[in-house]
Amino acid sequence: MSPAEPVLVAEGLVVDFGSVRAVAGFDLSVGAGSSVALVGRNGAGKSTTMRVLGGVLPATAGTVRVAGVDAADDPAGVRAVVGYCPDVGGLVPRATPWEHLQLAARLRGMPDGWQDRAAELLHRFDLSAAADRITSGFSHGMGRRLSVLLAAFHEPRLLLLDEPFDGVDPLGVDVTLEVVAEARAGGAAVLVSTHLLHLAVQACDEAVVLKGGVVVGASPAAELTGAQGDDRYRALIA
Amino acid sequence: MTGVAAPALPSARAQARALLLLRWQMVRTPGVKLAAVVVLCLLLLLLQAVLSSAGSLEQPALETAVALAPEAFLGFGALALIAPLTAGGGTQVVAPEHLVAFPVRASTHFVGGLVLAPANLVWAAQLLVIAAMTAYLTLAGGTALGLVTSAAYVLLTTVVGQALAWTLTGVRATRTGRRAVLVLSLAAAAAVVAVVRSGRGGDVLDASPTLHVVQAVVAAGTGDLARWGTTTGLLLAGSVVGLALGARACSWALARPGDAGGRAESVGVRRRAPRRSALAELVAVDRASVWRAPALRRGGLVLAVLPGVAAAGAQVPWESLVVLPGLVASGAGLLFGVNAFSLDGPGALWLASLPVRPRTALAAKVLVLAETVLGAVLLAVVVGSLRSPGAPEPAVVVAIACGVVGSTALVLAGCLSLSVRHPHRADLRGPRDAVAPPGALVVASVRLALPCAVLGIVLEGLAATGLAWLPLALLAPVLAVSALVAVRAVRAWDAPVVRARVVQAVAQG
Numbered sequence: 001m002s003p004a005e006p007v008l009v010a011e012g013l014v015v016d017f018g019s020v021r022a023v024a025g026f027d028l029s030v031g032a033g034s035s036v037a038l039v040g041r042n043g044a045g046k047s048t049t050m051r052v053l054g055g056v057l058p059a060t061a062g063t064v065r066v067a068g069v070d071a072a073d074d075p076a077g078v079r080a081v082v083g084y085c086p087d088v089g090g091l092v093p094r095a096t097p098w099e100h101l102q103l104a105a106r107l108r109g110m111p112d113g114w115q116d117r118a119a120e121l122l123h124r125f126d127l128s129a130a131a132d133r134i135t136s137g138f139s140h141g142m143g144r145r146l147s148v149l150l151a152a153f154h155e156p157r158l159l160l161l162d163e164p165f166d167g168v169d170p171l172g173v174d175v176t177l178e179v180v181a182e183a184r185a186g187g188a189a190v191l192v193s194t195h196l197l198h199l200a201v202q203a204c205d206e207a208v209v210l211k212g213g214v215v216v217g218a219s220p221a222a223e224l225t226g227a228q229g230d231d232r233y234r235a236l237i238a
Numbered sequence: 239m240t241g242v243a244a245p246a247l248p249s250a251r252a253q254a255r256a257l258l259l260l261r262w263q264m265v266r267t268p269g270v271k272l273a274a275v276v277v278l279c280l281l282l283l284l285l286q287a288v289l290s291s292a293g294s295l296e297q298p299a300l301e302t303a304v305a306l307a308p309e310a311f312l313g314f315g316a317l318a319l320i321a322p323l324t325a326g327g328g329t330q331v332v333a334p335e336h337l338v339a340f341p342v343r344a345s346t347h348f349v350g351g352l353v354l355a356p357a358n359l360v361w362a363a364q365l366l367v368i369a370a371m372t373a374y375l376t377l378a379g380g381t382a383l384g385l386v387t388s389a390a391y392v393l394l395t396t397v398v399g400q401a402l403a404w405t406l407t408g409v410r411a412t413r414t415g416r417r418a419v420l421v422l423s424l425a426a427a428a429a430v431v432a433v434v435r436s437g438r439g440g441d442v443l444d445a446s447p448t449l450h451v452v453q454a455v456v457a458a459g460t461g462d463l464a465r466w467g468t469t470t471g472l473l474l475a476g477s478v479v480g481l482a483l484g485a486r487a488c489s490w491a492l493a494r495p496g497d498a499g500g501r502a503e504s505v506g507v508r509r510r511a512p513r514r515s516a517l518a519e520l521v522a523v524d525r526a527s528v529w530r531a532p533a534l535r536r537g538g539l540v541l542a543v544l545p546g547v548a549a550a551g552a553q554v555p556w557e558s559l560v561v562l563p564g565l566v567a568s569g570a571g572l573l574f575g576v577n578a579f580s581l582d583g584p585g586a587l588w589l590a591s592l593p594v595r596p597r598t599a600l601a602a603k604v605l606v607l608a609e610t611v612l613g614a615v616l617l618a619v620v621v622g623s624l625r626s627p628g629a630p631e632p633a634v635v636v637a638i639a640c641g642v643v644g645s646t647a648l649v650l651a652g653c654l655s656l657s658v659r660h661p662h663r664a665d666l667r668g669p670r671d672a673v674a675p676p677g678a679l680v681v682a683s684v685r686l687a688l689p690c691a692v693l694g695i696v697l698e699g700l701a702a703t704g705l706a707w708l709p710l711a712l713l714a715p716v717l718a719v720s721a722l723v724a725v726r727a728v729r730a731w732d733a734p735v736v737r738a739r740v741v742q743a744v745a746q747g
Contacts, residue, residue: 056590056741058734075734076593084591088746089584093667094530095523100585102512106519107592132506134530136583136667150588 005068006031007189008053008158013062015048015213022048024213026062028191030158035180035190037200037221040210041237046193047087049210050162053191054084067157080108083156087163087193090147093136097127097146100135101153108154121149124175140167145175152179159183159190165199177202197233201225209236247341250485254349257331257342264332265677267660273681281362288366289381292373300374307371307455311391311448314364318395321358322351322403324540326533326669327491329354329676333665344489348400351488355396357676359683360569368392375452376459383458383466390473391451397477401484407669408491434551434625516594520602527581528606531666534573534673541569542614546621556630559622560637560698564690566618567645568683570611575653576682577673578603579744580664586745590737600654600731607653611646633709637701640709644697645690647720652686654727658736661743 006029013026023045030036038046051057053064055071055078064071064078071078092100098118105114122128125145135143148164164176180190180203194200200207201221209217217236224233247253265271295303322328328351356362368388376384409415433442454469507530513519528534545566549559574581581603582589589599619638623630630638660682662674672679693716700708730736 051587054591056587057738076595079591080593082591084588086584086587086591086745088587090588091583092523092527092581092585092589093583093665094527094581095585096507096509098509099523099526100588103519103523104592106512107516107594132509133504134507137504147588 005065006034007067008191009063009065010049010053011063013049013052013064014060015045015052015057016060022213023052023059026210026213026215028208028215030189030191032157032187032189033184034206035184035192035204037204037207038191038193038210039195039197039200039207039224039233039237044210044237045213046210047162048213050084050087050160050191050193053158054082054086054160055079056084056086081157082160083151083154083158084160085144085147085151085162085164087166089143090150091135091138091143094134096132096134097122097149098131100146100150104150104153110154114153118153121153124178125149126171126175141169141172144168145172148176148179152183155183155186155188157188159188161190162193163195164192165194165196173199180204197224197230209233211237247343250343250345250349253343253346254331254353257337257346257350258353261331261675261677264675270660270678270681273684274677277680277684281366284366285369288370289373291370292377295374300377303371303374307375307452308446308448309443310367310371311451312443312446314368314392315395315448317360317364318355318392318399319402320399320540320544321355321361322400323406324537325351325403325672326536327351327404327407327488328400328670329357330670330672331676333671334668335665344492345485347492348404348485348488351400352396352484354676355400357680359680359687365392371452372455375455378459380458380461383463384455387451387454387458387466387470387473390470390477391448394473394477394480397480397484401480401487404484404487404491408487408494411491411494430547430551439551517598517602517605520594520599521605524581524602524606525609528574528610531574531671532669533666533671536669537573538570538610538614541566541573542617543621545569546618549618549622550625553625553627554622556623556626556628556634556638557698557701559619559626560634560641560701561691561694562618562622563615563638563641564645564687564694566615567611567649568686568690570614571607571649571653571686572673572679572683573610574666574673575607575611575649576656576679576686577660577662577664577744578607578653578657579661579740580666580673582744583663583665584745586741590741596731596737597728600728603657604650604654608646608650611649612642615642615646631701631704633704633706634701636706637697637709640713641694641697644693644713644716644720647717648689648693649686651720651723651727652682652689654724656682656685658727658730658740661740663744663746 008028008030010026010028013023014021015023026045026049028036038049040046048057052059053066055075066078067081069077069081095103101114101118105118119128122131125148127142127146127149130138130142135146138146144164144166145168148161151159151161159180161176161180165173168176177199180192183190190204192200192203201224204221207219207221207224208215223229248256265274328348330347331350331354356365368391369385372384372388373381406419410419433439450469451473454466457463457465510522513522528538545562549562579586619642660678662678664673665671666673674682696712697709700712
């Protein structure tokens with residue numbers, strides 16, 4: 001990866017589910033230390049796009065490069081530098097948070113000492129007391145917090161957070177915003193998909209509006225707030 | 239405040255009918271619908287075949303069959319009691335999580351469970367045995383009346399089995415209740431062992447209440463309508479009472495706290511040491527996912543213990559043990575193997591984003607499935623052989639070993655193929671949660687049980703020749719076919735599109 005190349009480059013992404021085109025030519029680049037909000041109506045293709053960028057779903061067409069690694073040539077290489085928080089659950093139901101962290105550390109080849117970072121993150125996300133309870137008993141908000149924690153655990157180059165604030169209490173939102181800020185400070189690119197515009201503005205510099213699987217608008221995130229910004233956003237997604 | 243009267247809910251029967259229709263509509267693959275219909279037609283054809291086979295049976299075989307009739311009826315009764323117990327009440331038509339927004343009566347679950355009781359290969363096989371026995375017992379005439387008695391017996395035992403299972407599910411909702419059920423179960427097991435060890439097992443079987451049912455079936459053939467009518471009437475009356483009590487038991491059990499397996503979710507588990515490799519770490523997570531699921535844990539224990547104990551109790555000869563591995567292996571595959579990726583649940587999305595080779599993730603599932611199947615099969619064979627009379631012939635020992643290896647290979651290959659090609663979302667949180675929808679489970683059970691049963695029967699025949707190399711010669715092609723099926727499933731798994739479909743299915747449905 002050349003120093004000038006963005007951490008994430010997606011070009012002409014297309015995703016088809018049978019006859020349904022979920023993503024229809026998505027282009028985006030996010031540089032190191034930047035964060036972009038992915039916004040749009042339900043069914044606009046946000047989560048599908050995030051899944052492709054997270055290496056979960058193969059694109060029908062188009063290219064994805066993360067930190068200079070082509071997802072088609074080296075999918076495992078891309079997954080090694082991406083941290084992904086899925087929109088639904090994202091947790092193995094009968095495993096504990098600690099077991100999730102143990103598995104992530106092993107599969108990502110993290111050096112010994114990961115336990116300290118794991119414990120620190122569990123403490124910050126207020127999950128220390130639940131670290132050895134199986135996650136199927138977690139509330140929705142607890143599950144969301146753990147999903148964000150797992151995405152950020154290995155300090156990825158690209159942090160993908162799909163609906164990270166959904167059902168999360170204000171303190172959990174604060175920690176998530178802190179984690180996003182720390183990732184950016186560390187040189188990571190961050191992509192946040194959310195319906196909560198006021199939080200998108202706090203977490204991101206830029207906002208990209210998706211409709212029908214294509215980008216229909218992009219602007220500084222702050223411009224989508226207030227009465228004027230709200231009208232503009234509604235006009236874009238209508 | 240003047241409230242508006244709530245509309246009356248439809249009856250449990252009407253609600254169950256609506257749920258069954260929904261279940262049928264939720265089957266999106268035409269092939270699965272077709273397979274379910276084919277299985278049903280096959281069962282009806284087999285019923286017709288066993289009913290018409292009585293006349294062709296030779297006299298000595300017929301006498302033996304008739305002598306065994308009370309035990310056959312007893313066997314069906316035992317199955318009708320045990321199957322719902324292992325299912326924590328009864329089979330669910332639709333998972334409760336999908337019904338939270340609907341005013342479904344508790345008794346609807348009871349009715350639904352009863353309707354789905356036949357969606358069980360062992361139940362269907364035992365039904366065929368009962369039908370055959372009825373035909374043998376009424377060879378001289380009155381088969382239709384005899385079948386009415388047998389049907390009433392099947393209904394009674396199925397209803398009572400479900401009612402008892404719901405009652406015990408309710409009792410087990412509290413710690414005291416769980417202890418009481420454990421003590422009762424141990425006492426019952428000790429009583430069975432004591433009876434068997436005392437050598438009076440035959441006397442106890444001779445005094446079985448099913449003797450009266452068999453006599454009523456015989457009475458149908460001899461024209462003793464008073465005896466036939468009394469027993470059949472009692473069986474039907476018992477069924478009606480069982481229906482009423484079972485519905486109440488189901489409502490009571492579902493209203494008890496802690497039914498959905500919440501106890502285990504609220505307590506911590508002991509932290510284990512990290513494993514040395516990615517595969518070992520994945521295996522540890524998958525293994526925990528199996529043993530922490532109440533339905534899988536209970537089903538696994540019953541499957542590992544019951545067939546062996548039953549075989550030991552019946553002092554099954556060594557030659558007959560050859561078929562045991564196939565029966566147990568196919569049952570073990572149905573625990574979770576036919577939909578192995580459902581163990582990951584919504585976590586499949588996160589797991590798919592981790593940098594691990596897809597084949598490593600697949601290998602972890604196969605290893606956990608292999609240890610479950612092999613463990614259950616070996617335990618069943620060892621326990622089942624404890625009271626087998628005499629010493630086995632070398633050819634029989636080889637045939638049993640080939641049965642263990644061959645059945646395990648067939649089940650692993652079949653499960654791998656089904657898991658990759660037909661994934662389903664499965665919650666596996668509560669005691670009644672199943673790894674796949676009822677129809678898919680029926681199709682999968684046929685897919686696993688049929689080759690295993692054929693293998694067992696052929697091996698039994700080969701063992702009878704006394705030639706130890708013959709079972710080994712059969713094992714080679716069985717392993718080759720299993721390997722072929724497995725390799726095709728692995729190649730399918732290699733395709734990112736297939737993996738994505740599996741992940742989406744188990745994570746979101």
